[in-house]
Amino acid sequence: RKEVEQDPGPFNVPEGATVAFNCTYSNSASQSFFWYRQDCRKEPKLLMSVYSSGNEDGRFTAQLNRASQYISLLIRDSKLSDSATYLCAVEGNDMRFGAGTRLTVKP
């Protein structure tokens, strides 16, 4: 079993849609959790840290469920510019990335 698993998608959604991604992790001792966004041929950029209480930044909401060992990312009112690959990252002894979920937002 992979340490961090994500649905690779692709997710193709219309503008204005709400889309949610999940990511599961196997190391129950993991301490820190993050979502990154990566555009084609660019570096990953930090989108959000994920806290136990959940956190929201504008149209983006991240949740952590330690009991079920998953994190989620919700994007509301999708924009064309949200099209990218979204990577979850889990820090245990070191940082492990999920394979990424490809999102395409269409007009």
Place this chain on the structure above:
Amino acid sequence: DTEVTQTPKHLVMGMTNKKSLKCEQHMGHRAMYWYKQKAKKPPELMFVYSYEKLSINESVPSRFSPECPNSSLLNLHLHALQPEDSALYLCASSPDGYLEQYFGPGTRLTVT
């Protein structure tokens, strides 16, 4: 400023060459990382430096040799690489371990 810089942006090298990748950050971060990323795959951790000391080496072949001259700089020395080593090499830094990491733009390496 959350900027990590990397040079060169692109590198083409033969299997007998020796080259170095450079990474720099001026955010006062105490942890720095090297990752390798192949197309359509997630970044794979290679090395971690914490407070200028190598703390993690993910069983990387010895043809990759990291160096941390000071708290702001991280190098990756390359020697006798193979074509399968062609990839995007990403440097990252974080304030400390277990905290968010900030990535540089990467060096796109091609081994011929």
